[in-house]
Amino acid sequence: MMQTGWEQAWLSYAEPKDACEVPVTCCPEEDAVLGRAKEELALAAKELPQGKMIWLKQSEEWDKEAYQICVGASDITITGGSSVGILYGVFGLLRRLRTKGLTDGSWSESPKNPLRMLNHWDNIDGSIERGYSGRSFFFSNDKVLFGERTKMYARLCASVGINGVVLNNVNVRQKATNLITQEYLPAVREISELLASYGIRTFLSVNFAAPIELGGLSVSDPLDPDVIQYWRRQTQILYREIPNFGGFLVKADSEGRPGPFTYGRTHADGANMLAKCLEPYGGLVIWRCFVYNCSQDWRDTKTDRARAGYDHFAPLDGLFLPNVILQIKNGPMDFQVREPVSPLFGGLTKTNQMLEVQAAQEYTGQQIHVCYLIPMWKEILSFRTYVTEENDTVADIISGKTFGQTNCGICAVANTGDDQNWTGHDLAAANWYGFGRLAWDPELSSEEIAQEWIVLTFGAQEKLKKVLGDILLNSWKAYENYTSPLGIGWMVNPSHHYGPNVEGYEYDRWGTYHRATRTAIGVERGSAGTGFAAQYREPNASMYEHVETTPEELLLFFHRIPYDYRLKDGRTLLQYIYDTHFAGVEQVEHMIEAFCTCKELIDEKRFARILSRLTAQLQSATEWRDRINTYFYRFTEQPDEHGRCIY
Ligand code: GCV
Numbered sequence: 186m187m188q189t190g191w192e193q194a195w196l197s198y199a200e201p202k203d204a205c206e207v208p209v210t211c212c213p214e215e216d217a218v219l220g221r222a223k224e225e226l227a228l229a230a231k232e233l234p235q236g237k238m239i240w241l242k243q244s245e246e247w248d249k250e251a252y253q254i255c256v257g258a259s260d261i262t263i264t265g266g267s268s269v270g271i272l273y274g275v276f277g278l279l280r281r282l283r284t285k286g287l288t289d290g291s292w293s294e295s296p297k298n299p300l301r302m303l304n305h306w307d308n309i310d311g312s313i314e315r316g317y318s319g320r321s322f323f324f325s326n327d328k329v330l331f332g333e334r335t336k337m338y339a340r341l342c343a344s345v346g347i348n349g350v351v352l353n354n355v356n357v358r359q360k361a362t363n364l365i366t367q368e369y370l371p372a373v374r375e376i377s378e379l380l381a382s383y384g385i386r387t388f389l390s391v392n393f394a395a396p397i398e399l400g401g402l403s404v405s406d407p408l409d410p411d412v413i414q415y416w417r418r419q420t421q422i423l424y425r426e427i428p429n430f431g432g433f434l435v436k437a438d439s440e441g442r443p444g445p446f447t448y449g450r451t452h453a454d455g456a457n458m459l460a461k462c463l464e465p466y467g468g469l470v471i472w473r474c475f476v477y478n479c480s481q482d483w484r485d486t487k488t489d490r491a492r493a494g495y496d497h498f499a500p501l502d503g504l505f506l507p508n509v510i511l512q513i514k515n516g517p518m519d520f521q522v523r524e525p526v527s528p529l530f531g532g533l534t535k536t537n538q539m540l541e542v543q544a545a546q547e548y549t550g551q552q553i554h555v556c557y558l559i560p561m562w563k564e565i566l567s568f569r570t571y572v573t574e575e576n577d578t579v580a581d582i583i584s585g586k587t588f589g590q591t592n593c594g595i596c597a598v599a600n601t602g603d604d605q606n607w608t609g610h611d612l613a614a615a616n617w618y619g620f621g622r623l624a625w626d627p628e629l630s631s632e633e634i635a636q637e638w639i640v641l642t643f644g645a646q647e648k649l650k651k652v653l654g655d656i657l658l659n660s661w662k663a664y665e666n667y668t669s670p671l672g673i674g675w676m677v678n679p680s681h682h683y684g685p686n687v688e689g690y691e692y693d694r695w696g697t698y699h700r701a702t703r704t705a706i707g708v709e710r711g712s713a714g715t716g717f718a719a720q721y722r723e724p725n726a727s728m729y730e731h732v733e734t735t736p737e738e739l740l741l742f743f744h745r746i747p748y749d750y751r752l753k754d755g756r757t758l759l760q761y762i763y764d765t766h767f768a769g770v771e772q773v774e775h776m777i778e779a780f781c782t783c784k785e786l787i788d789e790k791r792f793a794r795i796l797s798r799l800t801a802q803l804q805s806a807t808e809w810r811d812r813i814n815t816y817f818y819r820f821t822e823q824p825d826e827h828g829r830c831i832y
Pocket of ligand 1: 306314315355356436440475519547
């Protein structure tokens with residue numbers, strides 16, 4: 186181990202040799218990124234085939250991030266479209282070497298998505314909103330942190346192709362508003378230069394009310410000349426300090442954050458005003474579509490939060506400037522264990538789009554439960570929107586294939602913190618690694634990504650690959666089994682969102698209701714209800730309209746269903762709920778049994794860490810099972826057909 190305060194995660198190479206021991210010849214003129222590529226080869230020197238010369242070359246004709254690797258008898262040539270392409274080539278070579286081994290031949294790669302970003306919800310005081318891995322490594326006590334840990338983070342990101350990072354929380358509160366001012370810019374520049382040397386652009390979340398909070402103005406109306414002048418001046422200062430700055434991420438008119446609605450303006454007015462200021466410098470505005478009424482009266486059965494994103498943004502399609510990207514959460518609600526894909530994908534045809542997923546497991550076990558999210562993200566990416574006859578999946582839209590856009594891509598809410606292993610649960614690092622790999626190539630399978638990560642992190646013993654692979658690949662389904670059923674979502678404790686509370690959000694203002702009675706559960710979202718299903722294109726709209734054609738895993742998202750309704754396999758809805766909750770807990774028990782058979786194959790520290798998380802998961806899963814089953818049993822007074830214990 187090279188460092189003491191943190192681990193090397195999937196970049197734990199064998200002990201390095203001196204840089205000079207790797208025979209590298211660089212043809213392009215050396216810049217900071219090429220320097221990193223050579224540094225990485227030196228760090229991994231012991232893993233490289235001995236005696237082979239390594240050539241680093243550049244081909245002007247290629248996509249900048251693309252690379253080709255040729256392995257010959259006496260040398261290896263890495264050619265990149267730019268020095269970033271070469272850096273990705275170096276990481277690609279090392280990954281191949283350590284997972285599959287090298288044989289003579291050549292292969293090429295280029296990323297499918299232009300933007301592959303992490304959004305950190307780090308606050309300037311060092312706390313992290315929905316952070317489950319310790320404190321921030323970017324901020325502490327209103328100061329910006331910078332050092333070797335930042336570098337290790339950049340290496341880990343670059344190794345999987347992440348090329349953009351938003352440093353601070355979308356909820357920009359108090360001092361964080363000042364990040365765009367001279368007070369903080371020199372420190373942000375230090376981070377941004379380091380990240381840039383790994384091919385990563387730095388972005389900041391900004392407060393839409395900055396003209397009031399910092400500029401001394403009385404409004405932040407996007408059409409007010411003084412407000413426009415304020416932002417123009419601010420971006421000028423910003424780019425003077427950080428010429429390669431990526432742009433702004435904005436959460437506006439959402440959960441109490443200020444926005445253009447206050448002034449009767451649209452989100453296009455707000456986003457475009459900022460976009461015009463950033464445009465001369467090549468900067469982007471990433472504008473979030475997470476806009477809904479968070480002060481709903483629970484008695485109001487007409488308002489449907491699921492509809493809100495589409496209702497707000499579909500009418501604005503085509504009105505955004507070319508350097509604006511709408512950032513859309515994967516589902517219409519909020520990162521639940523199971524949701525349909527947001528109908529904005531397929532609803533928008535003339536607007537740049539970015540998919541937002543959440544690696545931080547806010548609603549999927551908070552990095553105490555193992556929940557490998559790649560299978561979920563792959564389902565989302567492969568969803569057909571029918572916006573065009575072909576190339577119409579979410580993956581096609583966000584990669585630019587459908588509409589030829591270049592300002593588009595995918596981002597994840599980061600799951601990192603200053604814990605020694607970066608992600609709290611050691612197995613949660615598979616979501617960080619996997620996000621980058623999937624963003625680079627959505628065609629990779631969940632299995633392939635899991636296996637790569639296991640080998641790079643724990644080694645290549647077959648038994649370990651099998652056991653950890655099975656745990657990861659079954660984990661999302663297991664979590665879904667023992668938590669809220671068939672897409673209904675929520676049922677969590679308010680505020681911190683950990684653990685079961687069936688009515689935790691039932692009489693609250695957040696628009697997240699299941700409306701269970703003694704005979705039925707669910708919100709009807711077909712035409713007889715809120716009409717949400719009609720926001721999809723055909724044939725999806727009709728599929729979701731009818732109970733019989735709605736995919737069963739989403740049944741309770743779209744429809745209100747009586748407990749005695751028979752599912753396709755003949756079981757009643759109630760019996761299905763009981764069965765899955767018993768099964769989910771058994772799955773966790775099996776994970777623990779299987780994991781314990783690997784005691785000799787994992788170092789003591791990591792084994793103990795993972796086992797303690799699995800044990801906590803079992804306890805929580807049991808609580809989920811018993812609370813959910815008991816809730817429905819007491820309501821319906823119908824026992825489990827198999828006579829299992831319900832309280
Ligand atoms: C950053 C959910 C989370 C909030 C988060 C919000 C968002 O509501 O609970 O913590 O705020 O999503 O995505 O903006």
